[in-house]
Amino acid sequence: MKGIILLAHGSRDPQWTASFEQVRAAVERRLPECATALAYLEHSVPDFATAADQLVARGTTLIEVVPLFLGAGGHVRNDVPHLVERAMAQHIQVRFLLKPFIGDAQVVLDAIADYAAAKSATSR
Numbered sequence: 001m002k003g004i005i006l007l008a009h010g011s012r013d014p015q016w017t018a019s020f021e022q023v024r025a026a027v028e029r030r031l032p033e034c035a036t037a038l039a040y041l042e043h044s045v046p047d048f049a050t051a052a053d054q055l056v057a058r059g060t061t062l063i064e065v066v067p068l069f070l071g072a073g074g075h076v077r078n079d080v081p082h083l084v085e086r087a088m089a090q091h092i093q094v095r096f097l098l099k100p101f102i103g104d105a106q107v108v109l110d111a112i113a114d115y116a117a118a119k120s121a122t123s124r
Contacts, residue, residue: 001033001034001035001058001059001060001061001062002031002033002034002035002060002061002062002063002064003034003035003036003037003055003058003060003062003063003064004027004031004034004035004036004037004063004064004065004066005037005038005039005048005051005052005055005063005064005065005066006020006023006024006027006036006037006038006039006066006068007038007039007040007041007048007065007066007067007068007080007083008020008038008039008040008041008044008068008069009040009041009042009043009068009069009075010040010041010042010043010044011043011044012043014044016044017038017040017044020038020068021038023068024036024037024038035055035058035059035060037051037054037055038051039051039052041075041079041080041083048083048087049083049086049087049090052087052090052091052094052096053090056091056094060094061093061094061095062094062095062096062097063087063094063095063096063097064096064097064099065080065084065096065097065098065099066099066102067080067098067099067100067101067102068101068102069101069102069103070101070102070103070108071101071103072101072103072104076101080098080101081098084096084098
């Protein structure tokens with residue numbers, strides 16, 4: 001079975017995770033046969049290791065990690081690959097695939113530009 005971990009930064013504000021929950025639910029609707037989990041680098045739960053453990057317990061043999069970051073800062077370049085490497089060492093029977101961060105996807109950049117360029121009802 002395939003699994004997906006949507007990995008975001010995290011926040012001390014519990015309401016901050018609501019948008020990411022919406023993304024997770026949308027992915028689950030699109031891929032009902034896929035085990036999907038959210039994980040956070042800091043401040044929010046679950047952390048990456050816990051999310052990976054939970055997906056492995058559900059029988060996943062391939063876990064795609066999708067970093068929900070717009071830019072390639074230190075977390076994307078250093079922390080995320082390190083977390084994936086540790087998970088691979090912990091779960092040698094599972095294949096992990098680290099996908100590019102979402103800010104590296106042209107479709108995401110185009111969606112942001114479309115949103116920013118759209119005329120709002122208040123600007124008419």
